[in-house]
Structures are given as structure tokens and as C-alpha cells.
Amino acid sequence: MPKGIEATLLSAVVEGRIKPGHRLSENQLAEAFGVSRTLVREALTRLEARNIVMVKPRKGWFVVEPSAEEAAEVYATRRILEYGFLINSAPFTAAQIADLQAHIDEERKAVDASDKTRLTYLMGDFHVRIVKQSGNATLVETMRTLAARTNLISLRYQSEHNALASHKDHVEIFEAIARGDMKTAARLSFEHLEDVEAGIMIDTSPDAIELLKNTLRLDEAPNGRG
């Protein structure tokens, strides 16, 4: 199974089992998967192409820690994509609405259980699920990659409060879709992602030092001294 490694790593990232900044050792992964470094590197290369991991030369592979700027870019792209999709989409069928309803129920359960990790995953999957109704694999894949990156952003910056607010937004978006009001759904989706993005900028960081290092572009800058 050639793509097993990539899929496994992606799942771990999306489900929050591997966090932003985590180092991924080629040797360890090779041993864990029972293959040589070659296949591990292939999988990591693919994930790098999707901006999920990055390599620091001779230092190691790391799950990306999106900067505030990158975060803004990803959210802006998602806004554009989701708005463009919903505003031009025909009203959903009953089956499609039921699918989204099931998702909302799961989100609710995760909220009640205060399962933050699962909630973070579900937050992104909601939008993937919306787009999935189009049957457009290209669109879904694009959204899935953006959602994965958003997850990394959320895990790094987002507070529980925002996660809860996001869930409420999702409910509203769902309700608009359910009553066939795609225009409102598109607007709500756009505003929702704007809110989330704005929330990121003012949130306190879980690790001030790490955030500072990233903000100052330490670690990666080759111009160590002027």
C-alpha cells in the first residue's frame, strides 16, 4: 500500500494526534511502518506539497506551524471557495441535508463531551462534507487539504470559546442550507470564517515563546546575524 503512509500521517495530523511543530523522524517512521526511508520520504514529500509538513535541511521534518500570515491566507482561500460554492449551488436534496444533519449532531456530541480534539477535526470536516455533496473530487481534495491546514492553525491558536462559537455558526449555516437559502448560507459561511480568522489574531498563544520565535522567523532564517 504505497499511499498508506501519507494517509496515516495525514489522519494523525487531522485528528490532532500529531501537533504542529512535531518532528517526524524518517528512521522512526521507517521502522514503525516496516519499510525503508525511501517510502517514508516519498510520503513526506507528498505531504510537503500539500503544506502539511516541511523539511528543514539536515535538521528534520516537522509538522508545519502556520504563521499568522499563512493562517490568514488559508482562511481567505476557504472563504472564497466555500462562498463561491454555496452561492452557486442548487438547494440540497433531502439526503444531502440528512448527511449534514448527522454531522451537526456529531459536533453537538463533541461539544457536550468537551472533546476539543474531536471538535477541531469535526469543524474542518463540516466544510469538507458540504463540498462533498457536489461530487467534485478535485474540489473536495482542495478543501480537504485546506481543512487539514486549518486544523493545524486551530490546534495552535484557537481557544475553546472560539470552537464553541464556530459550532453555533455551523448550526446556523446548516439551517440556512436545510431551508434551501443558499445565499444566506454562503454569506454566513463567509462571515463565520472571517470571525474565526479575526479570533486568531487576538487569541493568546498556548506557548508564547514558540509563537514569538515563529513571529520573528527564527529557526528558519539563514541570516543568523547581520
Next chain:
Amino acid sequence: MPKGIEATLLSAVVEGRIKPGHRLSENQLAEAFGVSRTLVREALTRLEARNIVMVKPRKGWFVVEPSAEEAAEVYATRRILEYGFLINSAPFTAAQIADLQAHIDEERKAVDASDKTRLTYLMGDFHVRIVKQSGNATLVETMRTLAARTNLISLRYQSEHNALASHKDHVEIFEAIARGDMKTAARLSFEHLEDVEAGIMIDTSPDAIELLKNTLRLDEAPNGRG
């Protein structure tokens, strides 16, 4: 320069020097670039992640020949992305408009020179250039990949007539942007891509046998006999 190979191959594809279905030999590329197969495979893997090339196991790497279904997906995604961007974009600045004007002029030159290959490239680059004004690297990269795939589609299906019609559409879109009417620009862009997609379905194929094979999913289907 680790990414030189990928960029070089992508350029060749985007500029139409390598056509859909073309086989890319690891050995030949390795010799051409003066490196080992390892780096070539890395570049091809990245391009595969972007749906620009594909590998048939033990047979070789090939520039993708998008099926009609894939073509529809790519165009639909571009429609969504471009509409969503333009409709939510502030009016462009004079400098931004000038940048697009320069592009339109180049398109015009290619039309006059009947330079179909260059025109195909410029057709995609127009939309990349629009999105570039956002300064959003994520958005630009997404659009660039979609544009590259669209180029492959155009090279395979699109007639000169459609290329010319597309240029006229671009002029109209540009004029709407230039006068700050983003709503009209968004609508025109959406309709334009709908027209192009519709055109693909009725166009005659440049190679009926190849098209048939693709339609019937030969070559790639593992279920050779039932």
C-alpha cells in the same frame, strides 16, 4: 536547486512543450538534469500530488490526459474559486489594472500571431494574474495548479475557435474589473468558464482512439476481464 526539476517540468507542461499523454522517463530526465533518478522521482511525485503527471506501475510516468469528467471538475472548481474571489474583492488599484492590461495586450498579440500554444498558456495565466493581486500565495498556488491542469485539458480538447472566444471573454472580464464592477466581472468569469466547459463536451477530439480508450477507462482499469 531541489525544486528546479519540478519547476522545469511544470513550465514545459504549462507552455505546451510537453503534451498530455507524453511519457516521462526517469532515466532520461535523470541524464538530462545531470542527477540520479532519486531527485527525478521526487519531482515527479510532487507533480503527481498536483495531478499534473501520473504513474502507471512498472510502465512509466505520463503527463495526465484529463478525462471529460476531470475536466468538468477542474472547470467547476475554477468557476467557484474565481467567482468567490472577484465577488468579494475590493475594486482593483490602478497598478493592478495596468498589470492586467499588460496581460490582455499579450493575449491580443498571441491572437494576431495565431500562436495557439502561447495563447493556451496565456489563457490560464490571466486568471492566475487576477488572483495574484490578492497577495495570497495559497490562493495563487491553488489557482496555478488548476490552471496547469486546465492547460492540459485545453491542449487535448479545445479548438482554436474556443481559444479566440475565450480571449474576447477575457477582455470583457478585464473591462468590468477596470471600471470597478467586480460583480459583473465575477458573473462574466463564471459564465466564461461555463462556456469553455460546455465547448469541450461537443468538440471533436484530436485523436478519436485515445479519447475512446480514456472514455472506456482502458489502460488504467485493473479489471481486465470479468
Next chain:
DNA sequence: CATGTCAATCTTGTATGCAAGAGAGATGGC
């Protein structure tokens, strides 16, 4: 002449070996 078979060759798939940069810790000088 038609056809099935076998071998040579070409392709990618994967593992492995070696080079070289980066970092940590010991060690020596002060």
C-alpha cells in the same frame, strides 16, 4: 503464413550505502 512461447530489455519499486551538515556533550584551557 499465423501463432504461441521464451528471452532480452526496458521500465519503475524499494532498499541500502555513503556523504555531509547540525547539534549536543565532553573536554581542555583559562
Next chain:
DNA sequence: GCCATCTCTCTTGCATACAAGATTGACATG
């Protein structure tokens, strides 16, 4: 005690060797 330096180890970077499927052509056989 403090600091520089050196070495040892760990990391990825890249090339290469070998495995194994796919194809093509020769060639024998009917």
C-alpha cells in the same frame, strides 16, 4: 566557574544496486 573547541552522533541528501513487472522481438511450431 566559564567558555571555546572538538568530537561523536544524529539528521537528511543523494546516488546506486538490485528486484520484479511489462513489453517487444525473435524464433520455433503448427
